[in-house]
Amino acid sequence: MIIHFFFDVCYPANKAHQLPPERLMVVRNSMRLLALVLPLALLLGDASWLLAAKTDGLAQYRSPVDVALDEGGKWLATVNQTSGTISLVDLPTGKVADEKPCGEHPSFLRTCLDGQHLIVSDTFGGEIRVFEVAQGTLRLAATIDVGYQPTGIAVSPDGKTAYVGLVATGEVAQLDLVAGKLTRKLEVGKWPRYLAISPDGTRLAVGCSGESRIAVVDVPSWEVDYTQKLSGGINLGQMQCSADGKYVYFPWMIYRSNPITKDNIRRGWVLGSRIGRVRLDKSEYREAITLDVPGTAVADPHGIAMSGDETRLIVAASGTHELLVYRRADLPWEGIGGPGDLIDPKLMRDRDMFQRIELGGRPMGIATAADGHTVYVANYLKDAVQVVDIESREIVREISLGLSIEPNEVRHGETVFYDARRSLDQWYSCHSCHYNGGVNSKAMDTWNDGSALTMKTVLPLENVSQTGPWTWHGWQTDLDNAMHKSFTTTMQGRRASEADKLALLTYLDSQQLPPNPFRGKDGTLSESAQRGKQVFESAEANCVSCHSGEHFTDGAIHDVGLGSDEDQYEGFNTPTLVGIYRKVRFLHDARARDLEEVLTEYHSPKQVSDTRDLTEEETADLISYLKSL
Incomplete structure (x- = not known):
C-alpha cells in the first residue's frame, strides 16, 4: 500500500509511462526502500527530515554543495541541491538530527545573526531563507524575496546584514537580517x-x-x-x-x-x-x-x-x-x-x-574547524560530509546525509559530466565549458567544427536531445557521435562507453532551466514583453521564420551573412532562444555583447530578412520578450 501511495504521488499514471524502463525500475526500487524505512522512522520519532527530500528520479539523493560549522563544534549544516533541503548534523554522533526544505535549487550556506542561525540562497526560487538552530532542530525564521537567481552570500561581521549575488541581473542585494527584508541593490557586473x-x-x-x-x-x-x-x-x-x-x-x-x-x-x-x-x-x-x-x-x-x-x-x-x-x-x-x-x-x-x-565524488563547499587541521567538505556525489585531517592527509570520518543506494542512470550521468579525469591528463570536464550544463562567458575553439581558431560561443546542453542538429554549423546530425567527439576530440580523452553516453544523455535531459526571472512569479509576461511577442511574430521582424516551435529553433541551416573564410562549413544552425537571458556573449563568435547589438547591427531584420530596421521602441520590446523565453 505504502509503495503504491508514494509511487502514485511521485509519478502519476499520466507521467509514469514517459519514464525509460530502467529508470522506472530504479524509482520503484527506491519506493520499496522508502516503504521499509519510513514506518521505522515514524515509530522512532520525527521523520520530517526524510519526508522533506524530493521523491523524483533522484529520490534519496541530497547532493550537498555547501557546509557551515558551529563555532562551538556541536553541529554542522549542509545545503543540499538535489533534494532542496538543509541538513543539521549532530557532530558528536555524526547523525542527521533534522532536515527541512529550503528551496528549489539551493546553492550557498552561511551562519548569521548570533551564530545560531543559518542563511541559505534558494537560487531557482529567488529567495533567501533564514533558519534558527535550537535543541537539535531547524526552524524557518524568515523568507526574503530577492529574485533573479541568488547564489553566493557574504555576512557582515556582526551577523546582522547579508549581501547576495543576483546572477541573472548582475546585482548585489543587501539584506537586513534582523528585520528580514531587502534594503537595496547595486549593479556590479555580469554573473x-x-x-x-x-x-x-x-x-x-x-x-x-x-x-x-x-x-x-x-x-x-x-x-x-x-x-x-x-x-x-x-x-x-x-x-x-x-x-x-x-x-x-x-x-x-x-x-x-x-x-x-x-x-x-x-x-x-x-x-x-x-x-x-x-x-x-x-x-x-x-x-x-x-x-x-x-x-x-x-x-x-x-x-x-x-x-x-x-x-x-x-x-x-x-x-x-x-x-x-x-x-x-x-x-x-x-x-x-x-x-x-x-x-x-x-x-x-x-x-x-x-x-x-x-576525496572522490565531487567536493564543493568547505569549512575549517578552530583546531587548524580539521576540514569539513560537502561532497555532492558522495551524498556526505567528509571530515579531513590536513596534517595526516587522510579522511578521518564520512558523515552520510541520506540513504546509501546504488547510483541510478541520472546520477551516473552526473558523475560523467563532472569528471575531469575523462580528459587528457585531467585538465577539464564537460562542466568546465558547459557550466552546470549551461554556458560560459567565452568563445572557444573546441575543434569540433573542423578548423582551428574559429572560435564559437558555448551552446547550452539543456534539451540537447530535442534541439538537433548539433554544433554551430549543424553538420553533426548524430547525437551519439557528437558526444563521442566531445570526449575524444574536444577533451582529447578516452572514448566513453555506451552506458556512459546513455547515462550522460539521460542526465542532460533531466536538467531543468531555472524559472525565468524576466517573467512574473506566475509566468506572465510584462506589458513590454507582450508587445515584443507581437514584434517577434511580425512580418517585419520575421524572427519566427527560423526561431519557431517549443525550443525556438527550426533545426535548419541558414546563411545569415556572418560566416568567415576560415569556416569549414557554410551557414549556421538556428540556436534555441530558450534561456537566452543567461548569455553574456551573443552570435556564434561572440561578436555581440548584448541583445541590442544583435538586433541593431549584426542580426537585424533588415540584414537577415531584407525587411526593415526596427524602431527603438520595437527593439526594446523585442528584447524584453527574448529575455522572457
Whole structure:
C-alpha cells in the first residue's frame, strides 16, 4: 500500500509511462526502500527530515554543495541541491538530527545573526531563507524575496546584514537580517556568483564570472570602488578574505584561446586552474599561482577556505575529486606577466607547502574547524560530509546525509559530466565549458567544427536531445557521435562507453532551466514583453521564420551573412532562444555583447530578412520578450 501511495504521488499514471524502463525500475526500487524505512522512522520519532527530500528520479539523493560549522563544534549544516533541503548534523554522533526544505535549487550556506542561525540562497526560487538552530532542530525564521537567481552570500561581521549575488541581473542585494527584508541593490557586473566581505565590513569583493573580473564595493558609499580583470578567466569559485582585510582569495579557471591539441593541453595553453588574490584596501594588479601539475592537472576548483590560524589555504578541486592544501605564508604569488602555465616547481619539491588529498565524488563547499587541521567538505556525489585531517592527509570520518543506494542512470550521468579525469591528463570536464550544463562567458575553439581558431560561443546542453542538429554549423546530425567527439576530440580523452553516453544523455535531459526571472512569479509576461511577442511574430521582424516551435529553433541551416573564410562549413544552425537571458556573449563568435547589438547591427531584420530596421521602441520590446523565453 505504502509503495503504491508514494509511487502514485511521485509519478502519476499520466507521467509514469514517459519514464525509460530502467529508470522506472530504479524509482520503484527506491519506493520499496522508502516503504521499509519510513514506518521505522515514524515509530522512532520525527521523520520530517526524510519526508522533506524530493521523491523524483533522484529520490534519496541530497547532493550537498555547501557546509557551515558551529563555532562551538556541536553541529554542522549542509545545503543540499538535489533534494532542496538543509541538513543539521549532530557532530558528536555524526547523525542527521533534522532536515527541512529550503528551496528549489539551493546553492550557498552561511551562519548569521548570533551564530545560531543559518542563511541559505534558494537560487531557482529567488529567495533567501533564514533558519534558527535550537535543541537539535531547524526552524524557518524568515523568507526574503530577492529574485533573479541568488547564489553566493557574504555576512557582515556582526551577523546582522547579508549581501547576495543576483546572477541573472548582475546585482548585489543587501539584506537586513534582523528585520528580514531587502534594503537595496547595486549593479556590479555580469554573473556575480560568489562574494566575500572584509572583517571590518567596509569592503565587499564580488566575483563577476560573466565579465572575468573582481569588483570591489565600498559598502558605506554603496559604490563599486574598482575592478580587477582576470584575463581569460571563467568559472570563478567561492571567495575568502584574510583576517587582516588586505586580500580576498578565490579559485578560477583560465581559457587560453589556443587550438585543442595534446601538446597545447599539456602545456596549459587551453584550460588551466588558478588561485588568485586581489587587494581589498587599494587597487593593484591581481596576483595568482598555477595549480596544474604536469601529467595530473587540477580541474574545476570551487570551494576555498583558510585554516583558523591562516597558515593553510585549502581548495576543493571538484573536477579532479581532491582537496588541495597550501602553506600560505610563502606561496609564489605572481602579478603582471604571471603566473606560468604549470605549477611552480618549488611547490612540488616541498610536501608541506603543497599537498593533494584524494576525496572522490565531487567536493564543493568547505569549512575549517578552530583546531587548524580539521576540514569539513560537502561532497555532492558522495551524498556526505567528509571530515579531513590536513596534517595526516587522510579522511578521518564520512558523515552520510541520506540513504546509501546504488547510483541510478541520472546520477551516473552526473558523475560523467563532472569528471575531469575523462580528459587528457585531467585538465577539464564537460562542466568546465558547459557550466552546470549551461554556458560560459567565452568563445572557444573546441575543434569540433573542423578548423582551428574559429572560435564559437558555448551552446547550452539543456534539451540537447530535442534541439538537433548539433554544433554551430549543424553538420553533426548524430547525437551519439557528437558526444563521442566531445570526449575524444574536444577533451582529447578516452572514448566513453555506451552506458556512459546513455547515462550522460539521460542526465542532460533531466536538467531543468531555472524559472525565468524576466517573467512574473506566475509566468506572465510584462506589458513590454507582450508587445515584443507581437514584434517577434511580425512580418517585419520575421524572427519566427527560423526561431519557431517549443525550443525556438527550426533545426535548419541558414546563411545569415556572418560566416568567415576560415569556416569549414557554410551557414549556421538556428540556436534555441530558450534561456537566452543567461548569455553574456551573443552570435556564434561572440561578436555581440548584448541583445541590442544583435538586433541593431549584426542580426537585424533588415540584414537577415531584407525587411526593415526596427524602431527603438520595437527593439526594446523585442528584447524584453527574448529575455522572457
